[in-house]
Amino acid sequence: MVAAGAEHSVAITEDGNLYGWGWGRYGNLGLGDRNDRLLPEKVTVDGDKITMVACGWRHTICVSSSGGLYTNGWGKYGQLGHGDFEDHLVPRKVQALSDKFISQVSGGWRHSMVLTSSGQLLGWGWNKFGQIGVGNNLDYCSPVQVNFPRDQKVRQISCGWRHTIAITERDNVYSWGRGANGQLGNGITIDRNVPTIIEAFSVDGSSRQHIESSKPYPLSALGVTTYYFRRGI
Template sequence: MAEHGKTQADEEEEQQVWSWGAGTDGQLGTAKLQDELLPQLLSLTSLPSISMLACGGAHVIALTSDGKVFTWGRGSSGQLGHGDILNITLPKLVSFFDGYVITQAAAGWSHSGFVSDSGCLFTCGNGSFGQLGHGDNTSLSTPAKVSYFSNESVKMVACGMRHSLVLLAGNQVCGFGSGKRGQLGFTSDGTKSVNLPCVVSGLKDVEVTRISANGDHSAAISADGQFFSWGRGFCAGPDVYAPQCLPSSLSFREVAVGWNHALLLTVDGEVFKLGNTLNKQPEKQQLQIDSSEALLAKVSDFDGVKVLQIAAGAEHSAAVTENGEVKTWGWGEHGQLGLGNTNDQTSPQLVSLGSIDLRTKEIKVYCGSGFTYAVRRKQGLSSSPTSS
């Protein structure tokens, strides 16, 4: 139902949602089981006000501005949270969260995490590596509260391929799930998995503001703009079993991690990449992480325009510029670059989402493993009346 003072047409005018790329599990929300090589404008009448999306292996989580949760796509491990293991091609309300206000969510390969406004963490989906954090390796098709954090306040959750990270209100970071490549950040012996949260070592005195996970990688950004990473080594380097700070004079404010690469966004709106991707490497800095050489390269294909937001899929990347453009690059086999073909791209390419409306408030881009979403919000046509 439309908000008081707004018609459904008004709400659709204020928000546009596009999807493209891999779609054979219903993750594009088009009601079709097929890949899409060009952006598809969705008619999400049941989902008028999206506050954020989280895209996983082949499923999507959407949070609304009033804290409701909708999911769709692949559900074979229970990751959609509907009490079954069915795929869904259109957004469906997760009824479990009636009475809760969910403020942040994350989607892994086949599991999901949800954070409430009261600081509780809920997980569901594949738990075979302990990535749900409930003390067992059981998979769940309905979200369950992670009791380990009953006396803590959770700020953020991030989900990788088979592991999860949690940022607590006291800036502590915990990890659980698969740890074979060091992605849990607290062992040095190649521990295969743990099913209860454990504190990530080496970040005790760091004020962590953001965490990110994908594949077998884990990452964090600190309040003073430092970047920390652990897990599978970038650029074929050795695995890193505890957070290592990237030595750099740059100040970072956002990180997006893929399967083989990480994107870093500086406070000045410049994009850098770490790891093996298809990006051009016009400017290179050889840096040391845990005695292994890693390559940090500036993605300098934005013609001096600042980048406002970044996202990373398995092997593709996306960015939103200050002039409201969405650009993509990397792996394109499923059409996840939105360029009308399945070609790979070594540098950022403009994605056509129609003309930019002067009333556009913001655009956000989100990447799943082989698919992409863009959400464009416009300034309201008029203010809601204060009385009938």
């Protein structure tokens, strides 16, 4: 599995090891310093195997085999979720989520979103445009829950630069955050700080079209293969 930030890259090998390379000024490589790396270098994450990774602009988010969430890198806007606004040079477990099993992660420019195995969506970080989706424009340095109409659970998330998109268990698509260029897909150019339905792709929308791929089919049934890096190749 691979992920790319603005100027850094990360990868997980088939044996669960995390590697980083590229620009490291904010500790976004997780190697304990602020130096750049021209070649991939192994990142130590509490001795755990890593199963999932995502990059924000200058930060990195990864998930261990036990569902624990770790973040490192730029923290000026609280995007690491550790209750502070500091940079962290090595992956640090987000203690506020220690009782959750994280199933998906996504990183925006300065915000982060995670999905738990129970379908709960949480976010934190820069929130100037409402991209966290909790009804205000305050920055958060710890995870806060995002609520949906009729308490819908979430099955897929993705962060943009300043906005976020989610698909719920009812096959409804929601967006929130910066809307100046129409990126929220709701026909207007106004920012939204709570999830707003994209009717064109939602079961509960007027068009009743929906995104079939959002259903939790096994990847093998879709003909999708997940590729990991094999060391020594």
